[in-house]
Amino acid sequence: MRAVRYGETGPSSVLHVDDDVPEPHAGPGRVRIAVVAAGVNAWDWKVRSGRAGIAVTGPRIPGGDAAGVVDEIGDGVTGVAVGDEVLGVTAGGATAEHAVLTHWARKPPELPFVTAAGLPTPAETAVRALDALGLATGETLMISGASGGVGLVAAQIARERGARVIGTAAPARHDLLRRLGVIPAAYGDGLVTRLRELAPDGVDRALDAAGHGVVPALIELTGDAARVVSIADFSAHGARVTDGGEGRSWHALGEAAALVAAGRLEVPVAATFPMAEAAAAHDLSESGHAGGRVVILVR
The missing domain is CATH 3.90.180.10 (Medium-chain alcohol dehydrogenases, catalytic domain)
Structure with missing residues (x-):
């Protein structure tokens, strides 16, 4: 072959x-x-x-x-x-x-x-991370790297689960996030202050899908390392890391495929x-x- x-x-x-x-x-x-x-x-x-x-x-x-x-x-x-x-x-x-x-x-x-x-990989990783977070309907989720492969799928599935989603991304990707119902935020200095302005009632949980040393800021934002999961920063700073070693979420393949086919996941x-x-x-x-x-x- x-x-x-x-x-x-x-x-x-x-x-x-x-x-x-x-x-x-x-x-x-x-x-x-x-x-x-x-x-x-x-x-x-x-x-x-x-x-x-x-x-x-x-x-x-x-x-x-x-x-x-x-x-x-x-x-x-x-x-x-x-x-x-x-x-x-x-x-x-x-x-x-x-x-x-x-x-x-x-x-x-x-x-x-x-x-x-x-x-397959973005869907499985996104669902595994959201399940590890224990995200509930009505909560506010912050995603660092929301326009990347995993981040974008996670943001949309979190929205499907009834969460309010804020996501960091490069400015050129902010319009995409808005179209998908995600509140965009810029990377860089002053991140915690910007996010608190976007979520005055607080951020319940956070997902680091990009790395870049943002986990300490996410812990400060949520107030609890147990409310932060990273798929990219294996130092983690006390937050949880999911790399698939604890088990995979293979059911995500069928669920995500059905959502894409229904026009509910891009x-x-x-x-x-x-x-x-x-x-x-x-x-x-x-x-x-x-x-x-x-x-x-x-x-």
């Missing part, structure tokens, strides 16, 4: 298309898909560049998020059939003509493959690239200025 691969860590130029890669097959509890599109996440270029600290000792296919059509079903799998359109995650690389999914959900017909491919796709331009896709994601999901088209 045809796949993007790399054999050593380094810049995006280590990525190349290989036309003769052995096909994977669905083992017990797994399904294989003919991949239509693969999403690019920060983890992908962090592993490729060596920043994740993971040794690459042989050919590796990047990518963990994919959308496509089921073409092989492993033993013990129920509720899905060959020919079904799904989105999901793979541990064996998504940027290939075939991928074996470890977790998946049906893709509604209204949900384009390109959008579906950019959904997942902007900033750019698509063919497999031959996988390096450019990684570069755009790594720049931090994509302005939406980055997707590689396989078919």
Whole structure:
């Protein structure tokens, strides 16, 4: 099969298309898909560049998020059939003509493959973080990095859950946040003062989706480290960190897909690239200025 691969860590130029890669097959509890599109996440270029600290000792296919059509079903799998359109995650690389999914959900017909491919990791991470926060209807939530991949999904799902959401983002993204019902705020000095002006009745909970050392300010804002969760700052300053080690929220895949299909969750796709331009896709994601999901088209 045809796949993007790399054999050593380094810049995006280590990525190349290989036309003769052995096909994977669905083992017990797994399904294989003919991949239509693969999403690019920060983890992908962090592993490729060596920043994740993971040794690459042989050919590796990047990518963990994919959308496509089921073409092989492993033993013990129920509720899905060959020919079904799904989105999901793979541990064996998504940027290939075939991928074996470890977790998946049906893709509604209204949900384009390109959008579906950019959904799994942001949706799972956002729902896991919101559940860890224990966000309740009527509460005010502050999200640092509200226009990023995870932050934007978290903001919208929090709104669906009945919360009032304030989010920091670059000024160019403020109109997007307003359109989605999120109150925008600027980064930088004086953050706590600005947020208190936006939420005079207080901020109940806060999510750090961007890092940048903002957790102490979020703790000051909420008044309690237990009301702050970070997915990006592993020093955490007493706040909780969720990295998936405590369990994943795989139910989020189906829930988020249904919300997108119903027009109640927006997942902007900033750019698509063919497999031959996988390096450019990684570069755009790594720049931090994509302005939406980055997707590689396989078919």
